[in-house]
Amino acid sequence: MPRLEEYRQIVGADTIEELRLLAGYLKGRTMLHVNSTAVGGGVAEILNRLMPLFSELEIAARWELIKGGEAFYAVTKKFHNALHGDRQEIAPKDYQVYEDVLDQNLSQMNCEADLVFIHDLQPAALVKKRKGLKNHWIWRCHIDLSQPDSQVWEFLKPYVEAYDACVFHAPSFAQKLTIPQIMIAPSIDPVSDKNRELEPHEVEAILERLKIPTDKPLVTQISRFDYLKDPLGVIEAFQKVNPYVDARLLLVGGMADDDPEGAQVLAQVQEKAKNNPDVIVLCLSPTSHIEINAIQRASAVILQKSLREGFALTVTEALWKAKPVIASAVGGIPLQVVHKYSGLLVHSIEGTAYAIKQLLSEPAYAKKLGQNGREHVRQNFLLTRHLRDYLLLSLFILNRQSDFIHLSLPDGTLKSQTSTIINP
Numbered sequence: 001m002p003r004l005e006e007y008r009q010i011v012g013a014d015t016i017e018e019l020r021l022l023a024g025y026l027k028g029r030t031m032l033h034v035n036s037t038a039v040g041g042g043v044a045e046i047l048n049r050l051m052p053l054f055s056e057l058e059i060a061a062r063w064e065l066i067k068g069g070e071a072f073y074a075v076t077k078k079f080h081n082a083l084h085g086d087r088q089e090i091a092p093k094d095y096q097v098y099e100d101v102l103d104q105n106l107s108q109m110n111c112e113a114d115l116v117f118i119h120d121l122q123p124a125a126l127v128k129k130r131k132g133l134k135n136h137w138i139w140r141c142h143i144d145l146s147q148p149d150s151q152v153w154e155f156l157k158p159y160v161e162a163y164d165a166c167v168f169h170a171p172s173f174a175q176k177l178t179i180p181q182i183m184i185a186p187s188i189d190p191v192s193d194k195n196r197e198l199e200p201h202e203v204e205a206i207l208e209r210l211k212i213p214t215d216k217p218l219v220t221q222i223s224r225f226d227y228l229k230d231p232l233g234v235i236e237a238f239q240k241v242n243p244y245v246d247a248r249l250l251l252v253g254g255m256a257d258d259d260p261e262g263a264q265v266l267a268q269v270q271e272k273a274k275n276n277p278d279v280i281v282l283c284l285s286p287t288s289h290i291e292i293n294a295i296q297r298a299s300a301v302i303l304q305k306s307l308r309e310g311f312a313l314t315v316t317e318a319l320w321k322a323k324p325v326i327a328s329a330v331g332g333i334p335l336q337v338v339h340k341y342s343g344l345l346v347h348s349i350e351g352t353a354y355a356i357k358q359l360l361s362e363p364a365y366a367k368k369l370g371q372n373g374r375e376h377v378r379q380n381f382l383l384t385r386h387l388r389d390y391l392l393l394s395l396f397i398l399n400r401q402s403d404f405i406h407l408s409l410p411d412g413t414l415k416s417q418t419s420t421i422i423n424p
Helices: 004-011 013-024 042-056 070-083 092-108 124-130 150-160 200-209 231-241 262-273 289-298 313-320 349-361 363-380 383-398
Strands: 030-035 060-065 115-119 136-140 165-168 181-183 218-222 248-253 279-283 301-304 325-328 344-346 404-408 414-418 421-423
Touching (some): 004 383, 070 092, 070 150, 115 124, 124 150, 136 383, 165 383, 218 289, 218 313, 231 262, 231 349, 248 262, 248 289, 301 313, 313 363, 325 363, 344 349, 349 363
Parallel strands (some): 030 115, 115 136, 136 165, 165 181, 218 248, 218 301, 248 279, 301 325, 325 344
Antiparallel strands (some): 404 414
16 A cells, blocks of 8 residues: 655655644544446546555545446436537436436435545435535546536536535536636556556566556557547547558457446457457556556557546546557547647547657657646656645535635744635
8 A cells, every 4th residue: 555655755744744634633533425337437546546545644434335227327327428518318217317416315324424425426315314414525527527418417516516616626517507627637656556657678568467568669559448538439540550550559458347338349359350460459457557558668659549537537637657648639648648748639530640650650759748648647748746636625625715825834823725616
Protein backbone atom coordinates (compact mmCIF):
# COMPACT_ATOMS: atom_id res chain seq x y z
CA MET A 1 0.00 0.00 0.00
CA PRO A 2 1.32 3.50 -0.83
CA ARG A 3 2.82 5.76 1.84
CA LEU A 4 3.15 9.52 1.54
CA GLU A 5 6.94 9.45 1.91
CA GLU A 6 7.18 7.44 -1.32
CA TYR A 7 6.11 10.56 -3.25
CA ARG A 8 8.54 13.03 -1.70
CA GLN A 9 11.22 12.65 -4.36
CA ILE A 10 8.65 12.90 -7.15
CA VAL A 11 6.55 15.89 -6.04
CA GLY A 12 8.77 17.60 -3.47
CA ALA A 13 8.75 18.03 0.30
CA ASP A 14 6.45 21.09 0.17
CA THR A 15 3.63 19.04 -1.38
CA ILE A 16 3.88 16.36 1.30
CA GLU A 17 3.88 18.92 4.10
CA GLU A 18 0.90 20.72 2.58
CA LEU A 19 -1.06 17.46 2.54
CA ARG A 20 -0.31 16.89 6.21
CA LEU A 21 -1.33 20.47 7.02
CA LEU A 22 -4.65 20.18 5.20
CA ALA A 23 -5.40 16.78 6.71
CA GLY A 24 -4.80 18.14 10.18
CA TYR A 25 -8.06 20.08 9.85
CA LEU A 26 -9.92 16.86 9.00
CA LYS A 27 -8.32 14.61 11.59
CA GLY A 28 -10.91 12.24 13.04
CA ARG A 29 -13.47 12.95 10.33
CA THR A 30 -15.15 10.00 8.65
CA MET A 31 -15.47 9.56 4.88
CA LEU A 32 -17.37 7.08 2.71
CA HIS A 33 -16.77 6.43 -1.00
CA VAL A 34 -19.32 4.40 -2.98
CA ASN A 35 -19.13 3.10 -6.55
CA SER A 36 -20.24 0.06 -8.54
CA THR A 37 -17.11 -2.06 -9.03
CA ALA A 38 -13.87 -2.87 -7.21
CA VAL A 39 -11.90 -3.71 -10.36
CA GLY A 40 -11.85 -2.42 -13.91
CA GLY A 41 -11.79 1.25 -14.82
CA GLY A 42 -10.18 4.36 -13.41
CA VAL A 43 -12.57 4.95 -10.50
CA ALA A 44 -11.68 1.68 -8.81
CA GLU A 45 -7.97 2.18 -9.47
CA ILE A 46 -7.94 5.66 -7.95
CA LEU A 47 -9.94 4.67 -4.88
CA ASN A 48 -7.71 1.66 -4.31
CA ARG A 49 -4.69 3.97 -4.10
CA LEU A 50 -6.34 6.84 -2.21
CA MET A 51 -7.84 4.87 0.68
CA PRO A 52 -4.50 4.03 2.40
CA LEU A 53 -3.38 7.66 2.14
CA PHE A 54 -6.57 8.91 3.81
CA SER A 55 -5.95 6.43 6.62
CA GLU A 56 -2.32 7.52 6.98
CA LEU A 57 -3.58 11.12 7.35
CA GLU A 58 -5.91 9.95 10.16
CA ILE A 59 -9.09 10.38 8.16
CA ALA A 60 -11.31 7.34 8.70
CA ALA A 61 -12.20 6.52 5.09
CA ARG A 62 -14.02 3.43 3.87
CA TRP A 63 -15.08 2.21 0.44
CA GLU A 64 -18.37 0.44 -0.29
CA LEU A 65 -19.81 -1.14 -3.45
CA ILE A 66 -23.44 -1.21 -4.51
CA LYS A 67 -24.92 -4.56 -5.47
CA GLY A 68 -26.66 -5.02 -8.81
CA GLY A 69 -27.47 -7.72 -11.31
CA GLU A 70 -27.45 -8.21 -15.06
CA ALA A 71 -30.62 -6.19 -15.59
CA PHE A 72 -29.34 -3.30 -13.48
CA TYR A 73 -25.96 -3.10 -15.23
CA ALA A 74 -27.61 -3.37 -18.66
CA VAL A 75 -29.77 -0.37 -17.73
CA THR A 76 -26.92 1.68 -16.27
CA LYS A 77 -24.80 0.94 -19.37
CA LYS A 78 -27.61 2.41 -21.49
CA PHE A 79 -27.75 5.41 -19.15
CA HIS A 80 -23.95 5.73 -19.37
CA ASN A 81 -24.01 5.76 -23.17
CA ALA A 82 -26.96 8.16 -23.26
CA LEU A 83 -25.24 10.62 -20.92
CA HIS A 84 -22.30 10.56 -23.32
CA GLY A 85 -24.71 11.68 -26.06
CA ASP A 86 -25.34 8.30 -27.71
CA ARG A 87 -28.95 7.54 -28.70
CA GLN A 88 -30.43 4.72 -26.61
CA GLU A 89 -33.80 3.04 -26.44
CA ILE A 90 -34.80 3.52 -22.81
CA ALA A 91 -38.18 2.33 -21.56
CA PRO A 92 -40.05 3.30 -18.35
CA LYS A 93 -39.21 -0.12 -16.92
CA ASP A 94 -35.49 0.73 -17.19
CA TYR A 95 -35.92 3.64 -14.80
CA GLN A 96 -37.90 1.36 -12.50
CA VAL A 97 -35.13 -1.26 -12.50
CA TYR A 98 -32.62 1.43 -11.58
CA GLU A 99 -34.68 2.77 -8.68
CA ASP A 100 -35.65 -0.67 -7.36
CA VAL A 101 -32.03 -1.83 -7.18
CA LEU A 102 -30.89 1.37 -5.50
CA ASP A 103 -33.73 1.09 -2.99
CA GLN A 104 -32.55 -2.42 -2.14
CA ASN A 105 -29.04 -1.08 -1.58
CA LEU A 106 -30.38 1.75 0.55
CA SER A 107 -31.94 -0.73 2.94
CA GLN A 108 -28.61 -2.49 3.46
CA MET A 109 -25.91 0.18 3.24
CA ASN A 110 -24.58 2.17 6.17
CA CYS A 111 -24.16 5.74 4.93
CA GLU A 112 -23.19 7.26 8.25
CA ALA A 113 -20.06 9.31 7.62
CA ASP A 114 -19.20 13.00 7.81
CA LEU A 115 -18.57 13.07 4.07
CA VAL A 116 -20.17 10.72 1.55
CA PHE A 117 -18.65 10.60 -1.97
CA ILE A 118 -20.90 8.86 -4.50
CA HIS A 119 -19.11 8.02 -7.75
CA ASP A 120 -20.94 8.12 -11.09
CA LEU A 121 -24.51 7.40 -12.08
CA GLN A 122 -24.87 3.79 -10.89
CA PRO A 123 -25.20 4.69 -7.16
CA ALA A 124 -26.39 8.30 -7.64
CA ALA A 125 -29.88 7.68 -6.21
CA LEU A 126 -28.40 6.61 -2.88
CA VAL A 127 -28.65 10.29 -1.97
CA LYS A 128 -32.25 9.56 -0.94
CA LYS A 129 -30.76 8.09 2.23
CA ARG A 130 -29.36 11.41 3.40
CA LYS A 131 -32.75 12.38 4.84
CA GLY A 132 -32.31 12.17 8.59
CA LEU A 133 -28.52 11.93 8.35
CA LYS A 134 -26.70 15.06 9.40
CA ASN A 135 -23.83 14.63 6.97
CA HIS A 136 -22.56 15.97 3.64
CA TRP A 137 -22.92 14.33 0.23
CA ILE A 138 -20.82 14.88 -2.91
CA TRP A 139 -21.58 13.41 -6.33
CA ARG A 140 -18.36 12.64 -8.22
CA CYS A 141 -19.08 12.33 -11.96
CA HIS A 142 -16.35 10.60 -13.98
CA ILE A 143 -18.01 10.71 -17.41
CA ASP A 144 -18.31 13.26 -20.21
CA LEU A 145 -21.55 15.18 -19.62
CA SER A 146 -20.96 17.81 -22.29
CA GLN A 147 -23.80 16.53 -24.54
CA PRO A 148 -26.08 14.35 -22.39
CA ASP A 149 -29.31 12.82 -23.61
CA SER A 150 -31.94 15.17 -22.21
CA GLN A 151 -34.34 12.45 -21.07
CA VAL A 152 -31.79 10.54 -18.99
CA TRP A 153 -30.24 13.73 -17.62
CA GLU A 154 -33.62 15.07 -16.52
CA PHE A 155 -34.22 11.79 -14.69
CA LEU A 156 -30.84 11.97 -12.95
CA LYS A 157 -30.75 15.73 -12.30
CA PRO A 158 -33.09 15.82 -9.25
CA TYR A 159 -30.87 13.26 -7.55
CA VAL A 160 -27.76 15.30 -8.37
CA GLU A 161 -29.31 18.48 -6.98
CA ALA A 162 -29.98 16.71 -3.68
CA TYR A 163 -26.20 16.63 -3.08
CA ASP A 164 -24.21 19.40 -1.42
CA ALA A 165 -21.94 19.66 -4.46
CA CYS A 166 -20.89 17.77 -7.56
CA VAL A 167 -17.45 17.24 -9.07
CA PHE A 168 -16.59 17.11 -12.76
CA HIS A 169 -13.35 16.54 -14.67
CA ALA A 170 -13.59 19.53 -17.01
CA PRO A 171 -15.48 22.86 -17.33
CA SER A 172 -17.21 21.61 -20.50
CA PHE A 173 -19.06 19.00 -18.41
CA ALA A 174 -20.79 21.61 -16.24
CA GLN A 175 -24.59 21.72 -16.19
CA LYS A 176 -27.21 24.18 -15.02
CA LEU A 177 -27.56 23.13 -11.40
CA THR A 178 -28.58 24.66 -8.10
CA ILE A 179 -25.54 23.25 -6.27
CA PRO A 180 -21.83 24.14 -6.49
CA GLN A 181 -19.86 22.42 -9.24
CA ILE A 182 -16.19 21.77 -8.61
CA MET A 183 -13.55 20.77 -11.13
CA ILE A 184 -11.15 18.04 -10.02
CA ALA A 185 -9.25 16.08 -12.63
CA PRO A 186 -8.43 12.40 -12.06
CA SER A 187 -4.89 11.21 -11.44
CA ILE A 188 -2.45 8.33 -11.64
CA ASP A 189 -0.26 6.92 -8.90
CA PRO A 190 3.40 7.15 -9.98
CA VAL A 191 4.51 4.46 -7.49
CA SER A 192 1.85 1.87 -8.41
CA ASP A 193 2.68 -1.26 -10.41
CA LYS A 194 1.04 0.32 -13.44
CA ASN A 195 3.25 3.42 -13.39
CA ARG A 196 6.47 2.72 -11.47
CA GLU A 197 9.77 2.55 -13.29
CA LEU A 198 10.64 -0.82 -14.86
CA GLU A 199 14.03 -2.11 -15.88
CA PRO A 200 14.43 -3.00 -19.57
CA HIS A 201 14.83 -6.69 -18.73
CA GLU A 202 11.50 -6.61 -16.83
CA VAL A 203 9.73 -5.13 -19.86
CA GLU A 204 11.33 -7.67 -22.17
CA ALA A 205 10.34 -10.60 -19.95
CA ILE A 206 6.71 -9.48 -19.69
CA LEU A 207 6.34 -8.98 -23.45
CA GLU A 208 7.87 -12.40 -24.05
CA ARG A 209 5.43 -13.98 -21.59
CA LEU A 210 2.50 -12.26 -23.33
CA LYS A 211 3.83 -13.35 -26.74
CA ILE A 212 3.99 -9.77 -28.03
CA PRO A 213 6.59 -9.56 -30.83
CA THR A 214 9.01 -6.63 -30.74
CA ASP A 215 10.42 -6.90 -34.27
CA LYS A 216 8.44 -3.80 -35.31
CA PRO A 217 7.46 -0.57 -33.51
CA LEU A 218 4.27 -0.98 -31.50
CA VAL A 219 1.35 1.42 -31.95
CA THR A 220 -0.85 0.69 -28.94
CA GLN A 221 -4.29 1.51 -27.58
CA ILE A 222 -5.10 0.28 -24.07
CA SER A 223 -8.76 0.62 -23.08
CA ARG A 224 -11.79 -1.39 -22.05
CA PHE A 225 -13.44 -3.03 -25.04
CA ASP A 226 -16.14 -0.38 -25.32
CA TYR A 227 -17.81 1.22 -28.35
CA LEU A 228 -16.97 4.67 -27.01
CA LYS A 229 -13.24 3.83 -27.09
CA ASP A 230 -13.67 3.15 -30.85
CA PRO A 231 -11.33 0.15 -31.22
CA LEU A 232 -12.82 -0.55 -34.66
CA GLY A 233 -11.92 2.97 -35.73
CA VAL A 234 -8.38 2.42 -34.43
CA ILE A 235 -8.03 -0.62 -36.70
CA GLU A 236 -9.33 1.36 -39.68
CA ALA A 237 -6.83 4.16 -39.02
CA PHE A 238 -3.95 1.71 -38.77
CA GLN A 239 -4.99 -0.09 -41.94
CA LYS A 240 -4.74 3.20 -43.84
CA VAL A 241 -1.05 3.58 -42.94
CA ASN A 242 -0.12 -0.10 -42.67
CA PRO A 243 1.18 -0.27 -46.28
CA TYR A 244 3.50 2.69 -45.66
CA VAL A 245 4.90 2.04 -42.15
CA ASP A 246 6.61 -1.00 -40.73
CA ALA A 247 4.74 -1.28 -37.44
CA ARG A 248 2.28 -3.38 -35.47
CA LEU A 249 -1.00 -2.30 -33.92
CA LEU A 250 -1.64 -3.62 -30.44
CA LEU A 251 -5.15 -3.35 -28.98
CA VAL A 252 -5.13 -4.22 -25.29
CA GLY A 253 -8.28 -4.26 -23.21
CA GLY A 254 -10.21 -5.88 -20.43
CA MET A 255 -13.65 -6.12 -18.92
CA ALA A 256 -15.27 -4.18 -16.10
CA ASP A 257 -17.80 -5.88 -13.80
CA ASP A 258 -20.42 -3.20 -14.53
CA ASP A 259 -20.05 -3.23 -18.36
CA PRO A 260 -22.14 -5.95 -20.06
CA GLU A 261 -21.17 -4.88 -23.61
CA GLY A 262 -17.47 -5.74 -23.34
CA ALA A 263 -17.59 -9.29 -24.70
CA GLN A 264 -19.60 -8.21 -27.75
CA VAL A 265 -17.17 -5.41 -28.59
CA LEU A 266 -14.19 -7.72 -28.13
CA ALA A 267 -15.69 -10.24 -30.57
CA GLN A 268 -16.19 -7.53 -33.19
CA VAL A 269 -12.61 -6.30 -32.75
CA GLN A 270 -11.22 -9.82 -33.10
CA GLU A 271 -13.26 -10.36 -36.25
CA LYS A 272 -12.04 -7.12 -37.85
CA ALA A 273 -8.41 -7.86 -36.97
CA LYS A 274 -8.22 -11.55 -37.87
CA ASN A 275 -6.90 -11.17 -41.42
CA ASN A 276 -4.10 -8.72 -40.59
CA PRO A 277 -0.98 -10.24 -38.96
CA ASP A 278 0.16 -6.76 -37.97
CA VAL A 279 -2.89 -6.27 -35.69
CA ILE A 280 -2.75 -7.98 -32.29
CA VAL A 281 -5.75 -8.06 -29.94
CA LEU A 282 -4.99 -8.88 -26.33
CA CYS A 283 -7.54 -9.28 -23.53
CA LEU A 284 -6.06 -8.92 -20.05
CA SER A 285 -7.61 -9.11 -16.60
CA PRO A 286 -8.39 -5.77 -14.92
CA THR A 287 -5.57 -6.42 -12.43
CA SER A 288 -2.82 -6.76 -15.08
CA HIS A 289 -1.19 -3.53 -13.95
CA ILE A 290 2.46 -4.38 -14.37
CA GLU A 291 1.73 -5.92 -17.78
CA ILE A 292 0.08 -2.70 -18.95
CA ASN A 293 3.06 -0.74 -17.59
CA ALA A 294 5.47 -2.87 -19.63
CA ILE A 295 3.35 -2.66 -22.80
CA GLN A 296 3.18 1.13 -22.59
CA ARG A 297 6.93 1.39 -22.04
CA ALA A 298 7.61 -0.89 -25.01
CA SER A 299 5.33 1.06 -27.37
CA ALA A 300 6.53 3.63 -29.89
CA VAL A 301 3.19 5.48 -29.98
CA ILE A 302 0.12 5.35 -27.73
CA LEU A 303 -3.38 5.94 -29.11
CA GLN A 304 -6.63 6.91 -27.41
CA LYS A 305 -9.18 7.31 -30.19
CA SER A 306 -12.26 7.73 -28.00
CA LEU A 307 -15.57 9.00 -29.33
CA ARG A 308 -16.50 10.27 -25.85
CA GLU A 309 -14.27 10.32 -22.83
CA GLY A 310 -14.49 11.44 -19.23
CA PHE A 311 -10.71 11.77 -18.90
CA ALA A 312 -8.78 8.69 -20.14
CA LEU A 313 -6.23 7.70 -17.51
CA THR A 314 -4.51 5.60 -20.17
CA VAL A 315 -3.42 8.91 -21.70
CA THR A 316 -2.06 10.10 -18.36
CA GLU A 317 -0.21 6.82 -17.87
CA ALA A 318 1.40 6.99 -21.30
CA LEU A 319 2.44 10.63 -20.89
CA TRP A 320 3.98 9.81 -17.50
CA LYS A 321 6.14 7.25 -19.29
CA ALA A 322 7.21 9.98 -21.76
CA LYS A 323 5.43 8.31 -24.66
CA PRO A 324 4.07 10.30 -27.63
CA VAL A 325 0.28 10.19 -27.54
CA ILE A 326 -2.28 10.56 -30.33
CA ALA A 327 -5.76 11.10 -28.88
CA SER A 328 -9.20 12.35 -29.81
CA ALA A 329 -10.00 15.92 -28.85
CA VAL A 330 -12.95 14.89 -26.67
CA GLY A 331 -13.92 15.10 -23.01
CA GLY A 332 -11.06 15.55 -20.58
CA ILE A 333 -8.33 14.52 -23.03
CA PRO A 334 -7.43 18.10 -24.13
CA LEU A 335 -6.60 18.89 -20.49
CA GLN A 336 -3.75 16.41 -20.84
CA VAL A 337 -2.78 16.51 -24.50
CA VAL A 338 -1.85 20.04 -25.48
CA HIS A 339 -1.76 19.79 -29.26
CA LYS A 340 1.77 19.69 -30.68
CA TYR A 341 3.22 20.18 -27.18
CA SER A 342 2.40 17.09 -25.12
CA GLY A 343 0.87 15.04 -27.92
CA LEU A 344 -1.34 15.25 -31.00
CA LEU A 345 -5.10 15.76 -30.92
CA VAL A 346 -7.16 14.26 -33.73
CA HIS A 347 -10.77 14.45 -34.89
CA SER A 348 -11.18 11.59 -37.37
CA ILE A 349 -9.92 8.23 -38.59
CA GLU A 350 -7.99 10.01 -41.35
CA GLY A 351 -6.41 12.40 -38.85
CA THR A 352 -5.41 9.49 -36.63
CA ALA A 353 -3.78 7.72 -39.58
CA TYR A 354 -1.86 10.85 -40.56
CA ALA A 355 -0.62 11.34 -36.98
CA ILE A 356 0.53 7.71 -36.69
CA LYS A 357 2.57 8.06 -39.87
CA GLN A 358 4.02 11.40 -38.73
CA LEU A 359 5.21 10.21 -35.32
CA LEU A 360 6.67 6.96 -36.64
CA SER A 361 8.52 8.96 -39.30
CA GLU A 362 9.78 11.68 -36.93
CA PRO A 363 11.16 9.94 -33.81
CA ALA A 364 12.89 13.08 -32.48
CA TYR A 365 9.61 15.01 -32.58
CA ALA A 366 7.80 12.09 -30.97
CA LYS A 367 10.39 11.97 -28.19
CA LYS A 368 10.01 15.69 -27.47
CA LEU A 369 6.22 15.36 -27.21
CA GLY A 370 6.68 12.53 -24.73
CA GLN A 371 9.13 14.51 -22.58
CA ASN A 372 6.75 17.47 -22.45
CA GLY A 373 3.88 15.16 -21.60
CA ARG A 374 5.70 13.64 -18.62
CA GLU A 375 6.33 17.03 -17.06
CA HIS A 376 2.74 18.10 -17.73
CA VAL A 377 1.51 15.05 -15.80
CA ARG A 378 3.99 15.61 -12.98
CA GLN A 379 2.66 19.13 -12.49
CA ASN A 380 -1.05 18.36 -12.81
CA PHE A 381 -2.21 14.74 -12.73
CA LEU A 382 -0.46 12.79 -9.98
CA LEU A 383 -2.26 11.21 -7.02
CA THR A 384 -0.90 13.71 -4.50
CA ARG A 385 -2.63 16.57 -6.34
CA HIS A 386 -5.85 14.55 -6.39
CA LEU A 387 -5.57 13.91 -2.66
CA ARG A 388 -4.96 17.61 -2.03
CA ASP A 389 -8.07 18.52 -4.05
CA TYR A 390 -10.21 16.07 -2.09
CA LEU A 391 -8.92 17.48 1.18
CA LEU A 392 -9.70 21.02 0.03
CA LEU A 393 -13.14 19.97 -1.21
CA SER A 394 -13.89 18.35 2.14
CA LEU A 395 -12.88 21.50 3.99
CA PHE A 396 -14.99 23.60 1.64
CA ILE A 397 -18.06 21.40 2.14
CA LEU A 398 -17.63 21.40 5.92
CA ASN A 399 -17.11 25.19 6.02
CA ARG A 400 -19.49 26.64 3.45
CA GLN A 401 -19.40 30.20 4.79
CA SER A 402 -16.66 31.19 2.34
CA ASP A 403 -15.10 30.15 -0.95
CA PHE A 404 -11.73 30.60 0.77
CA ILE A 405 -10.24 28.18 3.27
CA HIS A 406 -7.99 29.91 5.79
CA LEU A 407 -5.34 27.68 7.30
CA SER A 408 -2.99 28.58 10.14
CA LEU A 409 0.64 27.74 9.40
CA PRO A 410 3.03 26.70 12.20
CA ASP A 411 4.32 30.29 12.51
CA GLY A 412 0.79 31.58 13.08
CA THR A 413 0.38 33.19 9.67
CA LEU A 414 -2.52 32.41 7.39
CA LYS A 415 -2.42 30.58 4.10
CA SER A 416 -5.52 30.80 1.88
CA GLN A 417 -6.57 27.98 -0.40
CA THR A 418 -9.19 28.59 -3.07
CA SER A 419 -11.74 25.98 -4.06
CA THR A 420 -12.14 25.71 -7.84
CA ILE A 421 -15.85 26.21 -8.35
CA ILE A 422 -17.46 26.12 -11.77
CA ASN A 423 -20.60 27.87 -10.59
CA PRO A 424 -21.76 28.64 -7.05
